[in-house]
Amino acid sequence: MPDQQINKILLVGFRATGKTTCGRLLASSLGWGFIDMDEELKKRMGKEISEIVREKGWDYFRAKERLLLKEILFDSDDKRLVVSTGGGVVLHKDILSDLPGDTLAVWLRASLETIQKRMSKDSATAHMRPALTDQGDPINEVMEVLREREPLYREFCHIAIDVDDLSPAQISERILSYAR
Template sequence: MKQSCYLIGSRAVGKTYIGRLLAHRIDYAFIDTDELIQQEVGMTIAELVGQRGWPAFRGIERDVLRRCSRLDRVVVATGGGAVLHGDVWPQIKKRALVVWLTAPIEVVLRRIADDPGSGSLRPSLTSGDQADEYEAVMREREPLYRRLADRTIAAGSLDSDRIVADIIKIVQTFQQ
């Protein structure tokens, strides 16, 4: 029986927002791996990446995922690149349902542009144009999202209540 739920997907698809709502509705604890990393290192992700580089961030992210994989009754909103840690996911998949939230590129780019804190939470991965970066990153990560996901939910046009209700149905199915 799977006792937790992990939300995966690209930047700005709504993993944190949906994750908080979901955790509240099913009375699970909520963890946002990016927020946990920032608390632990005492700086924003952008500062961490700027000072120590992406490899340091990814190492901390891997450790956070490993710790989360031991917990039950949690909803975990992962960073967009969490799927890169292939060695951690078998343990997570034993204990958790994995839901891939998707959204069209236009929706993701609009959400990033509309979020004043986006720069500190979502530092550039390539230093290029956002649309080009998104497409390049998705070419690399989409097969990983697809392979890890137990279910996929299009989160670009549905309202949050509907998305959460759909995930709750899925969670209930996996708990039987």
Template sequence: MKVFLVGPMGTGKSTTGRNLSEKLDYDFYDTDKLIEKAEGKKIKDIFEQDGEDYFRQKESKALSETKTLEKAVIATGGGIVEREENRLFLEHEDKVIFLDSSPERQYKRTKDSKKRPLLNDGDGLEILKQLYEKRINFYEAVSKKKIYMDNLNTEEILKKIINFIDE
């Protein structure tokens, strides 16, 4: 079984994914890390040197390479739902969980990061709000479960996910 975590940047997909994989004794994959390994450079550098379209192509490739995985938790990038091919892939998976969070909480978690290329040009909070509005329907369409993260601690989040997996 595979568990995919989708949602906006700064919701805690990677952190939650690592914690969940430890609890389930599954392997953990992060599509951003898979891209960095394949490209030999950081996401920020890929955006700067090759552009967002190139990055999105590599993101689709990384997602498709998870098809053969077993016993895996996969944290995806916030924009993975923008490409139709990725949405179709995720819609055919059984355990896709939308980790939702307010743009304000996302901003609090990301404002000091230098690794978020989409937040480099302008008001970070406003950018997060715009991205959220642009992508919310996609997250909801591909997911089988939605967990609102803002008022939950790690154990509560993991319990909700495990209960969903066990259904």
């Protein structure tokens, strides 16, 4: 856990675990700034994530994501900020393993079933969540990618919240108790 006043909260977790939804709510409850990394990358590049990946590939997307993460953590003007990260931010292991002392990383942990159900229902999946593996199907590949990423979420996050049976408001409430 951070040993000083918390100024930044990073919401981390797999696709469709509610990082964007809960982050917006949490920032508004705290009266802090808010940034959604995927939305920011889309805005900066003027394209949907699916287009960026189709045209330039995942390595290019990760390079841009990495620069943005560093900028947010180390050069942001906003003193207090809630950050909804992209699902793959744990791949930037060197950054996540050396977070500033005022930054709390929260893992929104959901079951395979919840993730697949939410991804299938969410119209944003088509343009925000292109396939990550050779399987070519973002829903079918979830188990394989989760298996790789769960140890990273566990290693880098200070706290985990099981979100399957909680509403966004309940999740935001839980996180609030750590930030005050």
